[in-house]
Amino acid sequence: MRTRTQVGIVGAGPAGLLLSHLLALRGIDSVLVEIRSREYCEARQRAGVLEDGSVTLLREAGLAGRLDREGLEHGGIYLQFDGERRHIDFRELTGGRTVTVYAQTEVVKDLIARRLADNGAVEFGVTGTEVSRLDTGQPRLSYTDASGTRHDVDCDVIAGCDGFHGICRPAIPAGALTTWEREYPYAWLGILADVPPSTDELIYAHHQSGFALHSLRSLSVSRLYLQVAPDADIAQWPDDRIWAELSRRFELPGWTLQQGPVLDKSITPMRSFVSAPMRYGRLFLAGDAAHIVPPTGAKGLNLALADVAVLAPALVALLRGDDTLAADYSATCLSRVWRSTHFSWWMTTMLHRSPGADEMEAQLQLSQLRYVASSTAAATSLAENYTGFAIASRPSGSA
Ligand code: FAS
Numbered sequence: 001m002r003t004r005t006q007v008g009i010v011g012a013g014p015a016g017l018l019l020s021h022l023l024a025l026r027g028i029d030s031v032l033v034e035i036r037s038r039e040y041c042e043a044r045q046r047a048g049v050l051e052d053g054s055v056t057l058l059r060e061a062g063l064a065g066r067l068d069r070e071g072l073e074h075g076g077i078y079l080q081f082d083g084e085r086r087h088i089d090f091r092e093l094t095g096g097r098t099v100t101v102y103a104q105t106e107v108v109k110d111l112i113a114r115r116l117a118d119n120g121a122v123e124f125g126v127t128g129t130e131v132s133r134l135d136t137g138q139p140r141l142s143y144t145d146a147s148g149t150r151h152d153v154d155c156d157v158i159a160g161c162d163g164f165h166g167i168c169r170p171a172i173p174a175g176a177l178t179t180w181e182r183e184y185p186y187a188w189l190g191i192l193a194d195v196p197p198s199t200d201e202l203i204y205a206h207h208q209s210g211f212a213l214h215s216l217r218s219l220s221v222s223r224l225y226l227q228v229a230p231d232a233d234i235a236q237w238p239d240d241r242i243w244a245e246l247s248r249r250f251e252l253p254g255w256t257l258q259q260g261p262v263l264d265k266s267i268t269p270m271r272s273f274v275s276a277p278m279r280y281g282r283l284f285l286a287g288d289a290a291h292i293v294p295p296t297g298a299k300g301l302n303l304a305l306a307d308v309a310v311l312a313p314a315l316v317a318l319l320r321g322d323d324t325l326a327a328d329y330s331a332t333c334l335s336r337v338w339r340s341t342h343f344s345w346w347m348t349t350m351l352h353r354s355p356g357a358d359e360m361e362a363q364l365q366l367s368q369l370r371y372v373a374s375s376t377a378a379a380t381s382l383a384e385n386y387t388g389f390a391i392a393s394r395p396s397g398s399a
């Protein structure tokens with residue numbers, strides 16, 4: 001079946017869904033195709049923290065009703081190391097900026113509900129997605145829908161929002177793309193537990209046995225992570241072993257980690273990855289399709305939303321004949337992407353123990369943690385990056 005739309009969007013994650021909504025608000029029609037089911041996309045456990053800027057973006061798009069009711073505003077985090085737990089006060093260090101705990105699952109549910117309520121064209125459960133004719137003025141998005149009908153959709157533009165393992169970035173000719181990648185020698189084992197959090201704000205813990213993070217989803221559901229080997233087998237991590245290891249890494253006199261039923265557990269590999277440019281002809285990449293950060297800096301979801309905040313107005317202008325913003329899209333996003341990539345690498349290497357590393361690594365990490373916890377300048381650097389570093393206008397001549 002042959003059809004037409006202005007913007008073809010691949011992927012119903014936060015990037016694709018938000019783009020579809022922002023375009024609709026500006027009268028631009030789109031077709032969004034997703035390989036997974038709606039239920040799968042809504043249940044996929046991922047990020048948990050929204051920067052100030054992401055909350056504002058969702059509010060201004062009319063998507064923050066439940067977020068404002070259920071989101072938990074946090075004014076800081078704790079760094080735990082060498083028997084100490086020190087608070088980093090974001091409000092004090094950044095002149096009032098905070099973060100909000102509101103899970104990516106909830107952001108995706110809100111976005112899908114709004115797109116469907118607005119009769120947005122969102123196709124779940126598709127197969128055989130292809131993008132072609134990208135360097136022409138009429139790129140094509142092809143897919144087979146859940147009923148088995150093959151579609152060829154002629155578009156003015158295609159947005160590749162299909163994540164790290166999607167098909168859009170690989171559709172760009174190798175010679176047109178530069179990539180940078182770093183894989184880390186560890187992974188995160190994450191659990192969702194039906195137990196009230198044992199802390200009021202997130203705890204990032206450095207420990208000789210490895211990193212641990214105490215996050216949360218609500219005042220009754222906790223989200224915790226444990227550094228494990230990159231090839232760790234989840235079957236070797238029964239719940240009691242996970243709780244025992246978490247208790248060990250968060251141990252502090254007079255404090256107890258509350259335990260409870262584990263509702264979900266999974267292992268996530270860790271990498272830093274950037275690809276540039278984020279545009280090829282009439283294909284624009286956004287979110288994980290273009291870049292990946294280790295989750296230690298709580299940046300992945302926020303970067304995806306920030307890319308789309310730049311892409312939506314750029315596409316609206318392009319479709320009205322003005323290519324200025326679209327020509328700047330990649331450079332504008334990459335400036336922020338590299339800042340977040342560095343910050344996520346910095347948090348990761350400061351807090352995780354490399355397998356086989358000598359004691360020198362531990363001493364250097366502890367020195368850095370003591371400096372961050374005691375120097376206003378160093379703590380401010382962490383606070384302004386964690387809450388969302390406002391990128392100044394693009395430096396002239398940057399890539
Ligand atoms: P997404 O990956 O969310 O969405 C891409 C969508 O495209 C998916 O729904 C996929 O099914 C679909 N797709 C792929 N190929 C397709 C095709 N051929 N055709 C159609 N659809 C296709 N970030 C944090 O900040 N904190 C965290 O704790 C954290 N934990 C994470 C855990 C895991 C396991 C992963 C993978 C990521 C995690 N992230 C975390 C990062 C994560 O939140 C991403 O940054 C965020 O999902 C990016 O959103 P999108 O760019 O929309 O990509």
Ligand code: PHB
Pocket residue numbers: 046047048049202215216223295296297298299
């Ligand atoms: C989460 O709540 O899932 C979360 C929070 C902060 C991170 C990573 C994950 O850095």
